[in-house]
Amino acid sequence: MIVIDLSFSLTNETEVYPGDPKIKIKKFTVKNENPVNLTEITLGSHSGTHVDAPNHFIEKGKTVDEIHISKFFGEAIILETEKYLIDNKISKKIIDENSSVINGAKGLIFKTGWSRKWGQKCFYQDFPQLDEETAEKIVKTGVNFVGIDSPSIGSPEVHRTLLSGEVVIFEALNLSNLTKRRIMFAAFPLPISGADGSPVRAVALVNNLEKLKIFC
Numbered sequence: 576m577i578v579i580d581l582s583f584s585l586t587n588e589t590e591v592y593p594g595d596p597k598i599k600i601k602k603f604t605v606k607n608e609n610p611v612n613l614t615e616i617t618l619g620s621h622s623g624t625h626v627d628a629p630n631h632f633i634e635k636g637k638t639v640d641e642i643h644i645s646k647f648f649g650e651a652i653i654l655e656t657e658k659y660l661i662d663n664k665i666s667k668k669i670i671d672e673n674s675s676v677i678n679g680a681k682g683l684i685f686k687t688g689w690s691r692k693w694g695q696k697c698f699y700q701d702f703p704q705l706d707e708e709t710a711e712k713i714v715k716t717g718v719n720f721v722g723i724d725s726p727s728i729g730s731p732e733v734h735r736t737l738l739s740g741e742v743v744i745f746e747a748l749n750l751s752n753l754t755k756r757r758i759m760f761a762a763f764p765l766p767i768s769g770a771d772g773s774p775v776r777a778v779a780l781v782n783n784l785e786k787l788k789i790f791c
């Protein structure tokens with residue numbers, strides 16, 4: 576089995592979504608006689624590669640700690656978006672034309688090629704995202720999660736459609752090293768009480784896929 580990292584590193588220099596809290600990582604001094612290294616970390620809940628819980632857009636929606644952990648793991652289909660993009664929006668055709676592959680999958684990951692812009696301000700400008708009708712179609716497939724390599728899955732309406740349909744959203748995935756069409760995906764948030772999202776360490780588990788299937 577090979578584990579492929581689908582997360583971006585977080586540093587003090589990492590660009591964040593306009594208006595979000597800056598990332599601060601600094602050494603914390605412990606005042607006792609046993610010297611240890613400790614780090615004080617300040618992060619927005621949507622820093623870097625992260626998950627959106629329903630509470631991000633829905634008042635009284637579930638927070639990350641309230642979602643069953645099995646929702647963050649499962650067989651996922653990677654969908655290349657290039658031929659489905661109209662004005663940076665991924666059209667619903669991507670679901671229609673791939674329905675036989677999607678059938679039974681736990682998640683859909685949209686690969687737009689945007690990972691290459693990570694670390695630059697332009698990562699957050701004019702990025703590819705889902706069309707509202709595409710979000711509606713996704714909910715009907717019955718998947719548990721969607722993911723994308725751009726900073727946001729789409730408009731507030733796209734978020735609300737997916738999140739109210741019990742589909743959790745992974746954003747800013749690093750898909751630059753992913754060439755497979757079908758993977759086992761796992762990305763777990765910290766169980767932070769009341770948080771509407773959380774940074775995640777997302778991974779793809781490939782090879783021996785048949786063996787892994789018995790766990791989901």
Ligand SMILES: [Zn+2]
Nearest residue numbers: 621627746772
């Ligand atoms: Zn987000």
